[in-house]
Amino acid sequence: MSALAALARLRAVREGRAQRLTTVRHCHVSDRPMVFVPFQLAGEAAAPLAAMVGTDPGSPRLLVVPQPRDRDLRFAFAAELAEVVLPYVEGFGKVTETVERRNADPYERCLDAPQLVLPNRQGVAFTGLLGRSTRFRRPDGPFPVHPSVPVLGRWLTFFAERASYPGSSLTLAATDALAMHWASGQSDLEDANLAALMGWIDPPPGRTGLQAAEEAEDPLLWPPAGPATDPGFDNEVLAPAIEAYAEAPTAAAVERIRQAVRSQAEPAWRLTWRALELLRALPAGGSVAQRWDYDRGAFTDFLTRTAEGAPPQARRDGAVSAAARLARMERARASFDAQRAYDDPLVMAEYRLTGEAFAGNVVATEPEHTEGEGRSRKLRPLVTVATADPVRLAPGTTLGTPDRRGQEAEVVEVEGGTVTIKITKGMGRGKTPAPGAVPEVGERVCYTSVTDDFQAAAALPEPEMTPWTHGGPPPEYVPTDEDAGEEWS
Amino acid sequence: MTAQAAPEPVRSPQAEAAAVVEAVLADLPRHRGVVVDSPPGAGKSTLVVRAAGHIAATGEPLMIVAQTNEQVDDLVERLAAEHPALTIGRLSATGYRAPERVFAHPNVRVAGKVADLGDPAVVIATADKWAWAGDRTWPWAIVDEAYQMRSDKLLRIAGCFERALFVGDPGQLDPFSVVDGERWAGLSWDPLQSAVSVLLRHNPHLPVHRLPVSWRLPASAAPVVSEAFYPFTGFRSGTDHGDRSLHLTAGGMRTSYDLALEEAAATGWALYELPERHTVRTDAEAVEAVAVLATRLLQRAPVAVSERGEHPVGPSRIAIGAAHRDQVAAIRAAGLPPEVTVDTANRLQGREYDVTIVLHPLSGRRDATAFHLESGRLCVLASRHRHACVVVARAGIAELLDAHPSAEPVQLGVPVKFPDGWEANQAVLTHLARHRVTP
Numbered sequence: 001m002s003a004l005a006a007l008a009r010l011r012a013v014r015e016g017r018a019q020r021l022t023t024v025r026h027c028h029v030s031d032r033p034m035v036f037v038p039f040q041l042a043g044e045a046a047a048p049l050a051a052m053v054g055t056d057p058g059s060p061r062l063l064v065v066p067q068p069r070d071r072d073l074r075f076a077f078a079a080e081l082a083e084v085v086l087p088y089v090e091g092f093g094k095v096t097e098t099v100e101r102r103n104a105d106p107y108e109r110c111l112d113a114p115q116l117v118l119p120n121r122q123g124v125a126f127t128g129l130l131g132r133s134t135r136f137r138r139p140d141g142p143f144p145v146h147p148s149v150p151v152l153g154r155w156l157t158f159f160a161e162r163a164s165y166p167g168s169s170l171t172l173a174a175t176d177a178l179a180m181h182w183a184s185g186q187s188d189l190e191d192a193n194l195a196a197l198m199g200w201i202d203p204p205p206g207r208t209g210l211q212a213a214e215e216a217e218d219p220l221l222w223p224p225a226g227p228a229t230d231p232g233f234d235n236e237v238l239a240p241a242i243e244a245y246a247e248a249p250t251a252a253a254v255e256r257i258r259q260a261v262r263s264q265a266e267p268a269w270r271l272t273w274r275a276l277e278l279l280r281a282l283p284a285g286g287s288v289a290q291r292w293d294y295d296r297g298a299f300t301d302f303l304t305r306t307a308e309g310a311p312p313q314a315r316r317d318g319a320v321s322a323a324a325r326l327a328r329m330e331r332a333r334a335s336f337d338a339q340r341a342y343d344d345p346l347v348m349a350e351y352r353l354t355g356e357a358f359a360g361n362v363v364a365t366e367p368e369h370t371e372g373e374g375r376s377r378k379l380r381p382l383v384t385v386a387t388a389d390p391v392r393l394a395p396g397t398t399l400g401t402p403d404r405r406g407q408e409a410e411v412v413e414v415e416g417g418t419v420t421i422k423i424t425k426g427m428g429r430g431k432t433p434a435p436g437a438v439p440e441v442g443e444r445v446c447y448t449s450v451t452d453d454f455q456a457a458a459a460l461p462e463p464e465m466t467p468w469t470h471g472g473p474p475p476e477y478v479p480t481d482e483d484a485g486e487e488w489s
Numbered sequence: 490m491t492a493q494a495a496p497e498p499v500r501s502p503q504a505e506a507a508a509v510v511e512a513v514l515a516d517l518p519r520h521r522g523v524v525v526d527s528p529p530g531a532g533k534s535t536l537v538v539r540a541a542g543h544i545a546a547t548g549e550p551l552m553i554v555a556q557t558n559e560q561v562d563d564l565v566e567r568l569a570a571e572h573p574a575l576t577i578g579r580l581s582a583t584g585y586r587a588p589e590r591v592f593a594h595p596n597v598r599v600a601g602k603v604a605d606l607g608d609p610a611v612v613i614a615t616a617d618k619w620a621w622a623g624d625r626t627w628p629w630a631i632v633d634e635a636y637q638m639r640s641d642k643l644l645r646i647a648g649c650f651e652r653a654l655f656v657g658d659p660g661q662l663d664p665f666s667v668v669d670g671e672r673w674a675g676l677s678w679d680p681l682q683s684a685v686s687v688l689l690r691h692n693p694h695l696p697v698h699r700l701p702v703s704w705r706l707p708a709s710a711a712p713v714v715s716e717a718f719y720p721f722t723g724f725r726s727g728t729d730h731g732d733r734s735l736h737l738t739a740g741g742m743r744t745s746y747d748l749a750l751e752e753a754a755a756t757g758w759a760l761y762e763l764p765e766r767h768t769v770r771t772d773a774e775a776v777e778a779v780a781v782l783a784t785r786l787l788q789r790a791p792v793a794v795s796e797r798g799e800h801p802v803g804p805s806r807i808a809i810g811a812a813h814r815d816q817v818a819a820i821r822a823a824g825l826p827p828e829v830t831v832d833t834a835n836r837l838q839g840r841e842y843d844v845t846i847v848l849h850p851l852s853g854r855r856d857a858t859a860f861h862l863e864s865g866r867l868c869v870l871a872s873r874h875r876h877a878c879v880v881v882a883r884a885g886i887a888e889l890l891d892a893h894p895s896a897e898p899v900q901l902g903v904p905v906k907f908p909d910g911w912e913a914n915q916a917v918l919t920h921l922a923r924h925r926v927t928p
Contacts, residue, residue, distance in 0.1 A: 003769075166668065319678035323641035326680045329668040354815055392818035458620030458645050467647035468521065470640070470678045471691040 002350050008183035016208030018182040018200040023346050025282035027177050028169035028292040030115035033276060034088050035060075037119055037268045038126050039261065040227040041068035042234050046129035048077055049229070049238075052265040053084050057273040064261050066245045066254045075145045078134050082148035089114045089155055093303045113170060113292075113299040116159045117276060119194045119225035119268045120175045126227040127171075128160030135312040136483040143484040150312065157313050158302050165329060167291045167336035170299060174275040181282065186213060194271050195222035202278060225268035233264060285343035291336070311477055319470040320463045327457040338452040342402040348446060355392025357448030358419060360385045367438040368431075369422075379427045381438045382412065384420045385445055391419055393449055398424075400451040404437070409447060421447060502702040502727045509698055510536055514543050516696050517654060524635075524685055524697045525656045528724040529714065529872035530705020530841060533656055534567060537633050540654055542572050544629045545610045552627040552650060553613040556634045560839060561613050562591050564633065568611065569594035578606030580614035580622060620645040628652065632684065634839060639664035640687035641680035655685055660718040660872075661838050662865035675902030686904070702727045705841050705875055709757025717916035718868040720908050732796055735844070735876040737789035746778075746785045749926040753844070753877040754791070760921040763928065765885035768853035771819040775852055778881050778928075779809055780823035782846050787826070793843050793876050802876075804828035806843040810870040812850035812861065820848070834869040845874040849882035851914070857893035862910035867917060880921055887918055 008019040034055050041047040047068040054060040061084055065077045096108040118124050135153025137145045163171040179191050184200035190213070191197045199212030207215075216222045219230035229238065237260045245253040317325060341348045341357070351357035366382040391414050393399075399409040399421060408425035427433060439445050464473045500508075513536065516523045527533040537553070544551045555561045558581070565579050569591075579599045581587060587599045600606045603622055614622065616638055630650035632638065636657035663683060670681040677690040689695060703711050704727040711726035735754040741747030745761070753759035761782065763774055791802040808830040811817050821831045830842065834850075847870045850861045860866075871878060895911045 164669070164672070316676060317673060319644060319680075322673050322676065322678060323644050323680045326641055326666065326668065326670070326673075330666060333667045355818055392815065392822070458617070460641075460645060461648055465648065467644065469647040469684075469688045469691065470644050 003353055004346075004350050005183055009185060012183050012200060012209065013185035016185075016210055017203065018184045018197075018209060020181065021183050021346065022181050022282075022285075022340075022344050024285040024344050025279060026180060026285050026288065026340050026343070027172060027279065028115070028284070028288050028295070029172075029276055029280045030112070030169075032112075033115040033117045033172075034085070035117045035269065035272050035276075036085075036123070036127070037225065037265050037272065038123055038130070038227050039229055039265065040126055041065075042229060042231070044068065046126070046133050048074060048130060050261040050265060051077075051081060052262075052269045053081065055088060057270070060265075060269055062258060062262055062265065064254070064258050066249070066257050067242060071143070075134070075137065075149055078130070078149045078152055079146035082146070082152035085152060085155060086148060090303070092299070093307075096300070108300065109293075110296055110300045110303070113296045115170060115172065117172045117174060117272055119173070119272050120192055121173045122192075123225075123227055124160055124163045124171060124173050127156050131156030131158075131160055132315070136315075136479070138479065138484065141481045141484060151306065154306055154312050161313070162295070162298065166333040167339070168295050168298070168332070169288075169292060170295045174272045177279055178275055181279070184213070185209060193217075194225040194268065194275070198271050198275060202274065222267055223264040225271065226265070229264060233260075285340065287339035287343050291339070311479070314477060318463055318474045319466050320460050324460055327460075331454055331457075334454050335452050338400075338450050341448060341450050342400070342405070342452075345402075345446075348402065348448065351448050351450055352389045352446075355390050356450055357446060358385070358387040358389040358391045358393075359444065359446035360387030360389070360419075362386075362439045362441050362443045362445055363418065365438055365441055367433050379431070379433060381423045381427065381433055382420060383409075383423065383439055383445070384418055385447070386418050388417065393419075397449050398451060398453070399447040399449055400453070401445060401447045403439075403445055407437075408451075408453075419447075502725065506532060506700060506702045506727075509700055510539060513654070513698050514540060516698070517544070517652070520695055521652050522688060522692060522695045523654050524689065524695060525654065525700065526659050526697060526722065527656060527700045528660065528703050528719055528722075529658060529868075530703045530875075531700035531724060532702070532704055533633070533658070533700065534564065536700065537564065537631055537656055538567050538571050540631060541568055541611055542575070544631075545572070545575055549628045550608075551611045551629045551631065552619070553611060554616050554619055554630060554632045554638075554646065555613065556616055556637050558585055558615060560634060561615055562588055565597055565613055566590050566594070568613070569597050575611060576607070576609035578603070578609035578612040580606070580612060580618050582618055616642045616646060619649060622649070625649070626651065630654070631656065633657070635685045635688075636661060636683045637664060637838060638684040639666075639680065640678065640682050640684050643684035643687065644678075644680070655688065657683075657685060658838075659685070659722075660714075660865060660868045662835055662863065662869060671900075674900040677902075679903075690904075699724075701725065704728075706872060707733045707757050707874075707876060710872065710874065710878065713758075713917065713920045714868065714872045717913045717920075718864055718872075718908055728796055733876060734794045735802070736792045736794070737786075738792055739788060739790040741789060744785075745926055745928040746781055747789070749782065749879055750786055750789060752924050752926055753879045756924055757877050758921060758924040759877070759879045760925045761879060761881045761928075762925050763852075763881070763883050765883055766853060767855050768883065770813055771815050772853045772883070773819075775848055775881055775883065776816070776819045776823055779811075779820055779846055779848055780825055782879055782881065783807060783809060783825055783829055786844060786846075791844065795875065802843045805830075807846070808832070808837060808840065808842040808844075808873055809846045809848070810834055810837050810873065811848040812866060816848055834866045837873055838869050840873060841875065842873055843876045844878070845870070846879045846881065847871065849880050849886065851886045851889055852882040854889060857889055857911075857914075859895070859897055859910075862893075862895060862914060864908050864910040864913040867910075867914060871917060887915070890914055890918070 012019045037052040039049040041049045049068050050064040052060045052062050063080050065073050092110050092112055092114050095111045097111050098106050099109050100106045131153045134149050137150050139147040159171045162168045175192055175194050182201050195216035196213040199216045200209035203209050203212035223230050241257045241260050363386045364384040369380055369382045370377050371380045372378050393411045395411050397411045406426040409421045409423045412420040412422050466473050577597045583601055598606050627650045630653040632655045634657050635655040636659050666681055673679040699722055701724050703724050706726050708726045708730045715723040737754050749759045749761040793802050804826040805828040817831050
């Protein structure tokens with residue numbers, strides 16, 4: 001935990017209310033998100049028990065599996081879920097825009113993309129498991145399923161994988177999204193309880209965050225937001241209801257289970273929508289739209305591939321695809337960290353505390369300073385900044401600044417309370433700087449060594465060219481009848 | 490009754506090391522890959538230079554892969570000096586300016602593309618640069634510091650060569666990433682594993698040799714480092730207790746700093762232990778202690794005597810190591826001569842000094858995370874010196890370790906790694922306790 005986050009938590013305890021960690025919102029919140037609150041049967045690897053799902057807070061769809069140990073019923077549930085999820089997801093494919101690119105052909109991108117919102121990170125993991133158990137199934141062969149089930153599996157897998165992609169907002173876990181913007185007065189572990197975290201951020205009138213969070217620990221008042229259910233509920237309510245269904249699978253028995261599960265899902269459903277409201281109320285950071293563009297691109301790409309009948313995502317990444325994914329994720333991590341700092345002075349403050357950034361007033365400038373002779377003479381303005389920050393930057397370090405994003409600078413000298421920098425990029429070709437390009441004396445500026453400038457990784461071999469050091473080319477995936485009979489699913 | 494095994498003839502360390510090198514060279518043409526594990530200062534570079542000469546003598550072109558530009562320049566310099574007849578090409582990125590020591594050799598050429606190098610017998614570059622170097626295939630490659638190399642980097646360049654010699658130190662820091670790699674844990678090609686682990690998991694029959702003698706570490710340090718960090722593949726020092734000594738030629742003032750330095754000079758180790766306290770990472774008192782120790786050491790005009798002769802230990806022969814970059818920055822800001830190296834464990838890998846001063850990674854901490862427990866970090870910090878190592882730490886690390894047993898989740902399919910960081914930390918601490926000086 002950084003020093004500022006620790007301070008914010010202490011303040012939250014003292015004030016009895018969560019404290020903001022950011023000045024702006026760093027995730028995209030869709031106008032039409034789909035909230036998905038899944039529940040699983042205790043003791044099973046991936047047996048769905050129920051899900052509350054929908055795009056309208058007022059009318060959720062509740063799907064239940066009256067006997068989660070019955071695999072036919074599980075896949076009937078998956079088909080029902082597909083009826084809700086697939087039209088929502090595929091609907092975004094109808095409206096597209098043409099994106100022009102430099103040095104490449106223009107391409108089509110969906111104007112908007114779906115956003116799947118879950119109450120917590122465990123819900124995302126369960127979504128991944130559900131996707132894993134459904135995407136290899138087939139409408140023919142042994143244990144056939146409805147044709148929509150494997151398609152649903154691909155999409156659930158897609159959403160679960162995007163959740164681990166830094167900066168992506170296609171899948172949000174409400175607790176993580178909230179914890180990125182607010183510090184509560186409790187531990188990270190306790191923040192994973194959506195009701196407790198919401199208690200700190202948005203306590204009911206007349207109560208402190210601590211009181212609200214304490215109340216949230218009572219599973220009778222605030223049942224867990226899934227996918228695990230409260231053991232008390234399992235023993236006293238769910239087990240007898242499932243048993244009754246097993247004895248006599250009547251409509252009344254199903255209704256009894258529905259009512260039982262509804263009591264567990266509804267609070268989480270309402271909380272998740274409330275969390276989205278709170279997030280939406282924050283002003284969006286400057287780079288949020290750009291990251292959502294990438295998300296839309298990733299969505300369009302996957303939509304196209306699915307439509308073209310691409311095979312389901314592999315069970316495990318091969319050597320080449322693992323390395324490629326790692327490179328993409330590292331790139332995304334670096335940009336996400338840099339963009340948040342540039343968008344948000346409160347995030348930048350963390351870097352100022354660790355000496356990787358500094359802010360202060362300009363005390364001297366030499367706007368027409370040049371380097372080189374003759375034709376290679378270049379404008380390299382010098383700027384001296386007085387700062388009280390503990391600067392830990394060595395001369396020669398490359399710097400960027402949130403105030404002038406196209407520019408790059410370099411540390412020349414750090415001397416006591418002043419830092420002299422040289423602007424090395426973004427000065428144009430003129431002999432004198434453009435007005436406003438060089439900060440004026442007295443202007444407040446901020447420079448940091450954290451930049452979004454990331455060297456592209458070199459190309460990887462094609463999967464069929466995997467070298468001997470990495471096991472040689474992998475066997476090609478061929479769907480088999482065994483896909484339907486995996487023990488755990 | 491069991492038959493008594495004949496006692497192994499006692500061989501000189503030189504003979505022992507030479508036998509391993511011979512065995513490595515003999516294995517080269519017989520296998521697609523050969524791995525050589527090298528403990529700290531065991532003559533890894535010597536082996537690389539030797540093998541390069543050996544392969545070049547066959548007339549076949551050779552590519553050498555190192556991990557950082559400094560490593561590449563070091564290799565170029567040694568190779569050029571020891572094989573003056575060999576033509577050497579150094580590939581570099583466009584922004585990189587090779588230092589004078591590389592240009593000084595007439596048989597070295599530097600360029601950004603293989604085609605611009607002429608046709609040298611040996612081409613050296615970093616792994617990152619090789620990944621861009623095009624599609625020519627080389628019959629031979631030597632991969633240096635292969636345990637520091639992430640396997641995804643090897644994947645990018647493995648198509649460039651037919652056979653390779655992989656050399657590295659398994660006890661140093663594992664490669665890492667800023668993203669969570671749990672998704673790949675247990676896969677035999679996990680991109681976050683080192684190049685050697687992935688290579689050996691796919692090619693388990695490849696021969697693995699071990700260099701048995703550390704020429705860097707003194708007799709006082711080799712057993713400690715060997716037992717703590719290389720429990721199953723021990724090594725010994727190339728020199729004996731009498732062969733090396735460190736003398737402080739200027740008189741001291743009996744301060745605790747002087748006592749610590751005298752203890753280190755006499756025994757090779759000292760633990761300068763500050764009172765127990767939980768502190769922020771850049772613990773001002775610990776930083777000050779490190780800086781004062783370094784300054785005081787220089788004031789005491791140390792002279793090192795070793796098998797290479799006698800020389801004064803100047804600031805360039807002293808290094809200060811710490812775990813975090815902000816600690817390094819704080820120590821640098823404490824006003825030491827600029828020639829003293831101050832750096833993190835990651836950047837000290839592969840370097841050698843006469844005396845090192847180490848800020849213990851667990852000093853003043855409230856918890857022991859996997860980062861701080863990683864055995865490689867302490868191993869790098871405790872094995873950079875030829876004469877003495879002074880560790881600065883807050884008291885209470887043993888209790889901290891007891892309160893934080895390693896609790897990382899166990900992943901299926903991941904080979905168990907030795908040594909355990911927790912155990913290695915305890916072993917080093919137990920040894921250091923015998924050399925404790927308190928202010």
